[in-house]
Amino acid sequence: MASRKPQYDNSSITSLKGADRVRKRPGVIFGSDGLDGCEHAVFEILSNAIDEAKEGHGDLITVTRFLDHSIQVEDLGRGCPVDWNEKEGKFNWELVFCELYAGGKYGGGDDNYEYSLGLNGLGSCATQYASEYFDALIRRDGFEYTLHFEKGENVGGLKKEPYAGKKTGSTFHWKPDLDVFTDIDIPTEYYTDVMKRQAVVNAGVTFRFKNETAPGRFETTDFLYENGIQDYVKELAGEKSLTQPVFWQTERKGQDREDKPEYKVKLSVSFCFSNTVNIIEYYHNSSWLEHGGSPEKAAKSAFVSAIDGYLRQQGKYQKNESKITWNDIMDCLVMVSNNFSTQTSYENQTKKAINNKFVQEAMTDFLKEQMQVYFIENPFDAEKIGEQVLINKRSRESAEKARLNIKKKLTGNMDLSNRVQKFVDCRTKDAERRELYIVEGDSALGSVKLSRDAEFQGIMPVRGKILNCLKADYAKIFKSEIITDLLKVLGCGIEVNDKHAKDLASFDLMNLRWSKVVICTDADVDGYQIRTLILTMLWRLTPTLIRRGYVYIAESPLYEINYKEKTWFAYSNKEKDDIVAEIGADKKISIQRSKGLGENEPEMMWLTTMNPDTRRLIKVMPEDVEATARMFDLLLGDNLQGRKDHIAENGYKFLELADIS
Known part of the structure; x- marks a missing residue:
């Protein structure tokens, strides 16, 4: 009897309750169920301590990292209210630690936290819910x-x-739960980075980090910036900045929309210009805005407008010269903005960007006004800034022009190679991904074409026997269509200067169109000979490709071994014997010599020869080049007696490969 599917009806709708709202969906609250989410939970608790200090309650915040991955945050604030709340009819600890969207920052006109970082009333509760244990001590x-x-x-x-x-104050000690997060081993770098940033934007507050390095033993580091972002910009820029750091601050009132309430914004920015350092950081209500948002848009608009206006006024632009861009300014700017607002619209709970329209407008206007005054009052600094920005702009344009010329040159080469007979290109134009397979004959071309990944693998067939480039002169080499076609497909030119190579450019590695040049021939005597001839050609005409490790040999399997429904490929006699021994020599095993490339099934070709995860490629190593050259000369050069002697001494090793009937 068939089982019935469960009904989807009114009783099917359920909701997560209590701790499950966080424990089963941590990514919704913390942005991730991995280490990032675990780190964000720490920041939520730290945010509450920062809000207290920012309001003038306590000037020391201590964060301790324990060996068991538990964390403690201690402040010297007023202490979190946890006693009975008459208005709510509950204990405050229930609201703070067991209710999402509850806290002391929803009071509207309440001035407890004018500029709050821990805004959304989620932090203490969500972190508690996501912990193996959570202890609170409040005085x-x-x-x-x-x-x-x-x-x-x-x-x-x-x-x-x-x-x-x-x-007075609050101390919270908790251990993130591995049932909630996939990783709870927060590195020391996270703490030091966050606490340093918080010291920067909370002038005069000491952030103390205690790291347990052995049971009961702690290393302590203090972060303190008495003058906040101004001291930080001095530290970042060093002693060789183009201009001295300035600090500007103001307060404004406004609204994001006419129907929205008015709110206050406190803007502060410190910056200087440098030709060695460029760092820009945005903070809002003490939170580092990794993705910027409104303040970044304001800085772009204001700085570009002010500096462009100065350059035009001073006649610094050349005739028909294009306008400067934000990138030209950013390359020489060290700037930190530290804003606060009584209402903040974060793009999400992780607070990496804000989108307040009024914050953007107020900061744009403020920076434009201040920049105009600054240029008037500091003409020498203004000139240095203008000159450096123009240097950045013209350098960028020169580099872009050079890049486009190279691209044009490469495109021309590509158009040429597309006319090479039977060459099959791949789709991507990214030279760092492209692979060229050099194969023997049309049958191999068909098989490889069916089995390749057309996104990044191109094919160049070699028709017939290639010329022995060690013995031939250049006139004969460059009459060979096989050789010249292959060189055109490579795209990098040749490293010889000969009048017969008039259609081929001089060598430029930047014009190589491939990340790998793979020689792919049959695993037989003819295949080995073709492989050797191709390597000889590359060694004589483009030796840098071998020296720099661009040339590979695709190792083809010698045997296909089948037992029941499984298949193994052996690339040597030893591998064949090992596989047979592993299966069991007494079993009914099918062993057959691998066919030529043109006879292989596409699936087998992909698995053994084309798939980057399973193929075997032998890099032609630079240290082998000289030995290879000597061997080429011995086997293919004019030393007939030396070749006879070598065959007499070593030929027995290869008898099984010889086609002797």
Whole structure:
């Protein structure tokens, strides 16, 4: 009897409740269920401590990283309210640690946190829900409060004891849960980077990082910038900046839309120009805006407008010269902006960018006004800035022109190679991905064409026996259509100067159209000879390709071994014997000598010869070049007696490959 499918009806709709809202969907709150999400949970708790310090409550925040991957954040603020809340009819600890979108920052006219980083009321609750355990110790109002949570559930309720000390604040100690996050081993670099950034944008607040390096042993690092971003810009620019750092600050009021409420914005920026360093960072309500948003758009608009206006006014542009761009300014600018607003629209909960329209407008206008005054009051600095930006612009345009010329030259070569008979190109034009397979004959061309990845693998067939380039003179070499066609397809020219090579450019490795040149011939005597002749040609005409490691040999299997429904490929007699021994010599095993490339099935060709994951390529190593050249000369040169002696001494090794009936 067939099983019935479950019904999809009104009872099918369910909702996640309590801790499951975070534990089963951490990516929704933290942006990821991996290490990034775990790090963001730390930042949520740190944000609350920062908000306290920013409002003037405590000037020391301590973060401790323990060996067991647990974390502790301690501040000297007023202490998080956790006692009974008459208005809500609940304990505040329930609201703070067990309710999403609850906190002390939703009061509208409440001035508890004018410029808040921990804005969305998610941090403490979400982090608690995502923890294996979470402990809170709070000192305020003459009491010491403690709470303990395990996997999102409170254990033991609120404990409250009288506290006679003067020290107030909150201490949170928790361990991220591996049932929630895939990784909880947050590296020390994350802490030091975040705490340094926070010290930069919270002037006068000390951020202390304690790292447990052995049980009970801690390394302590303090981050403090008394003058905030101005000290930081001086540090970034060093002593050899073009101009001295400036610091500008203002407050504005406005709204994002006419029907939206008015809010306050506090803008501050510090910058200088340098011809050795370029760093730009944006912060909003102490949060580093990795992706910028509104302040980045404002900086682009204001700096381009102000500097372009100055250059035009001073007649610095050449006739018909194009306008400067943001990239030309950015290449010599060291700037840090640190803004705060009473209302903030983040692009998402991870707070990597903001999109407040008024913040952008206010910052754009402010920077334009200040830049105009700055240029008037600092004419020597203004001239240095203008000259450096123009140098950047003209350098960029020269580089772009050179790049386009190279591209045009390469495109011309490609058009030429497309006319080479039977050459099959690939789709991508990215030379770092393209691979050229040099194959013997039309039958191999057909087989390889069916089995290749047409996105990045091109094919050049060699028709018949190629000329022995060690013995032939240049006049004969460059009359060979096989050789000249192959050189045109390679695209890099030749490393010989001869009047007979008038259609071929001089060698330029930048014009090579391939990341790999793969010689792919049959695993028989004829195939080995063709391979040797191709290598000889490359060694005489383009030796740099071999020296730089661009030339490879595709190793073709000698045997195909079948047992039941499985297939093995052996590339030597030893491999064949090893495979047979592994299967069991007494089993009914089918062993057959591999066919020529043209007779192979496309699936087999892809698996053994074309697929980057399973093929075997032998790189023609630079250190082997001299030995290879000597061997080429011995086997293919004019030393007839030397060749006879070599065959007499070594020929027995290759008897099984000889076609002798």
